[in-house]
Amino acid sequence: MDTLSRAITSPKPKQTVATHKSYSRKPGFSNSNIISGCLLRSKSSSSGRVWASHAPPPNVDFSDPDWKSKFQKDFEARFNIPHVTDVFPHAQSIPSTFCLRMRTPVSEDFAEGYPSDEKWHGYINNNDRVLLKVIHYSTPTSAGAECIDPDCTWVEQWVHRAGPRENIYFKPEDVKAAIVTCGGLCPGLNDVIRHIVITLEIYGVKKIVGIPFGYRGFADRDLAEMLLSRKVVQNIHLSGGSLLGVSRGGPSISDIVDHMEEKGINMLFVLGGNGTHAGADAIHNECRKRRLKVAVVGVPKTIDNDILLMDKTFGFDTAVEEAQRAINSAYIEAHSAYHGIGIVKLMGRNSGFIAMHASLASGQIDICLIPEVPFYLHGPHGVLSHLKYLIETKGSAVVCVAEGAGQNFLQKTNAKDASGNNVLGDFGVHIQQETKKYFKEIGVPADVKFIDPTYMIRACRANASDGILCTVLGQNAVHGAFAGYSGITVGICNTHYVYFPIPEVISYPRAVDPNSRMWHRCLTSTGQPDFV
Ligand SMILES: Nc1ncnc2c1ncn2[C@@H]1O[C@H](COP(=O)(O)OP(=O)(O)OP(=O)(O)O)[C@@H](O)[C@H]1O
Ligand SMILES: O=P(O)(O)OC[C@H]1O[C@](O)(CO)[C@@H](O)[C@@H]1O
Numbered sequence: 001m002d003t004l005s006r007a008i009t010s011p012k013p014k015q016t017v018a019t020h021k022s023y024s025r026k027p028g029f030s031n032s033n034i035i036s037g038c039l040l041r042s043k044s045s046s047s048g049r050v051w052a053s054h055a056p057p058p059n060v061d062f063s064d065p066d067w068k069s070k071f072q073k074d075f076e077a078r079f080n081i082p083h084v085t086d087v088f089p090h091a092q093s094i095p096s097t098f099c100l101r102m103r104t105p106v107s108e109d110f111a112e113g114y115p116s117d118e119k120w121h122g123y124i125n126n127n128d129r130v131l132l133k134v135i136h137y138s139t140p141t142s143a144g145a146e147c148i149d150p151d152c153t154w155v156e157q158w159v160h161r162a163g164p165r166e167n168i169y170f171k172p173e174d175v176k177a178a179i180v181t182c183g184g185l186c187p188g189l190n191d192v193i194r195h196i197v198i199t200l201e202i203y204g205v206k207k208i209v210g211i212p213f214g215y216r217g218f219a220d221r222d223l224a225e226m227l228l229s230r231k232v233v234q235n236i237h238l239s240g241g242s243l244l245g246v247s248r249g250g251p252s253i254s255d256i257v258d259h260m261e262e263k264g265i266n267m268l269f270v271l272g273g274n275g276t277h278a279g280a281d282a283i284h285n286e287c288r289k290r291r292l293k294v295a296v297v298g299v300p301k302t303i304d305n306d307i308l309l310m311d312k313t314f315g316f317d318t319a320v321e322e323a324q325r326a327i328n329s330a331y332i333e334a335h336s337a338y339h340g341i342g343i344v345k346l347m348g349r350n351s352g353f354i355a356m357h358a359s360l361a362s363g364q365i366d367i368c369l370i371p372e373v374p375f376y377l378h379g380p381h382g383v384l385s386h387l388k389y390l391i392e393t394k395g396s397a398v399v400c401v402a403e404g405a406g407q408n409f410l411q412k413t414n415a416k417d418a419s420g421n422n423v424l425g426d427f428g429v430h431i432q433q434e435t436k437k438y439f440k441e442i443g444v445p446a447d448v449k450f451i452d453p454t455y456m457i458r459a460c461r462a463n464a465s466d467g468i469l470c471t472v473l474g475q476n477a478v479h480g481a482f483a484g485y486s487g488i489t490v491g492i493c494n495t496h497y498v499y500f501p502i503p504e505v506i507s508y509p510r511a512v513d514p515n516s517r518m519w520h521r522c523l524t525s526t527g528q529p530d531f532v
């Protein structure tokens with residue numbers, strides 16, 4: 001009988017298995033999609049019916065001989081990126097002021113913005129596309145297969161290529177651009193801010209401001225806009241955090257747009273996660289409703305890496321690198337103690353990407369627990385009994401747990417943060433206590449240490465690869481806005497840079513696929529058994 005679950009599920013004691021948690025019910029996240037995505041994909045592969053995690057629910061009629069072209073048409077419509085001409089069909093474009101040739105950094109040359117150079121072939125054609133999925137899975141049973149139909153037919157899915165356009169829909173002298181950073185911290189925020197400002201200046205924009213402390217800064221009269229320029233942002237990437245500050249919660253969309261109208265903001269760059277992007281999309285829609293010619297462009301920020309469709313989000317690499325240091329400390333502590341057990345908790349509310357990648361990168365983890373993969377703590381196949389085996393055979397062990405793992409072992413509080421996100425219980429502390437209790441009960445000495453490096457990881461400055469990613473994303477955000485797009489976000493997709501319509505990347509959280517090669521690689525590295 002499971003002692004822990006008895007404590008929690010009393011009066012009906014039974015073994016509790018950690019399962020894929022239910023997601024927060026914020027408007028940006030749809031539970032039905034999670035079910036159709038994760039569960040169908042992971043559970044039904046043996047039956048040969050596997051669906052792409054981001055694909056629409058399987059309501060396509062595959063008996064229709066024309067289903068593929070209909071699907072592709074629908075896909076094209078879904079991934080169409082909103083443009084100012086949708087609302088202002090007569091909006092005039094002008095030749096781009098973004099050009100990197102024939103430049104002399106003499107101040108008077110900049111007075112009227114930068115001159116266009118017709119001979120410069122550095123622009124992206126509006127019809128350029130990037131292939132979203134590059135593997136042709138020949139069968140739904142291939143590892144990590146993401147299929148649309150039961151036969152796993154090859155279907156091309158194209159998304160819009162990011163970058164500077166030859167014609168722009170905003171005159172630089174008419175632009176007042178604002179940047180806002182929301183949600184939790186993430187390495188690289190300052191790098192993105194820096195490159196947005198620098199690129200705006202290259203287009204010739206003179207009015208650039210930062211909104212302090214996230215969306216809150218749009219409503220709080222005590223918080224003044226921060227004037228930004230290349231000079232102000234020159235060195236901000238050398239430290240972590242956000243020059244502008246961050247926050248959760250804040251004013252209504254209508255108050256935000258009132259503020260933008262009042263202050264004349266017509267370009268808004270929004271750096272944040274799924275919640276922030278839901279807000280950005282709502283701001284974009286409200287601006288359209290009010291017939292304001294405004295470009296709202298997002299840059300996805302989440303160390304959890306839980307935004308859909310992208311290779312990765314900025315800050316993730318840095319977080320993994322930093323997490324390794326904590327793992328190494330836990331390893332040394334565990335290895336140096338008699339029967340040492342090190343437990344490291346890493347961020348990841350809904351998704352175990354940091355835990356999985358840090359476990360893989362460090363090569364020092366014996367057990368990796370993530371929200372996507374169910375496990376027992378107690379019982380013959382449970383985590384604790386494997387820990388006993390590791391102590392007996394190796395003398396020490398290191399466990400990496402993702403923040404969102406094992407939540408159903410903990411008492412639910414229903415507490416929410418200011419943005420409406422569920423406040424999670426601390427599974428790291430819980431597994432530490434259970435481990436101590438277990439080894440005491442079986443009379444085996446164990447020295448259990450728990451390390452929670454989460455805020456240290458988030459506050460780091462970006463490493464080199466994230467620094468470059470932030471640079472490209474920041475620049476592309478500005479190119480997208482000048483090109484007249486709004487309600488979009490920027491991302492990296494199969495190593496190329498793209499624009500996505502916001503709703504497509506936040507419809508549910510991206511999660512580790514337990515059938516993926518990467519999770520299997522992680523298991524190979526840890527050598528852990530199935531804990532079910
Ligand atoms: N559905 C929504 N519609 C409009 N605004 C939202 C929505 N969800 C969240 N927001 C706002 O977006 C901001 C950031 O949201 P949240 O705190 O959830 O962080 P996030 O962007 O998801 O980033 P993180 O990855 O750090 O959690 C908050 O100010 C919040 O009020
Ligand atoms: O304590 P805070 O600042 O609210 O943020 C914590 C959350 O932020 C994240 O790092 C990003 O969403 C989560 O993993 C974590 O739960």
Ligand SMILES: [Mg+2]
Pocket residue numbers: 183273274275
């Ligand atoms: Mg979030």
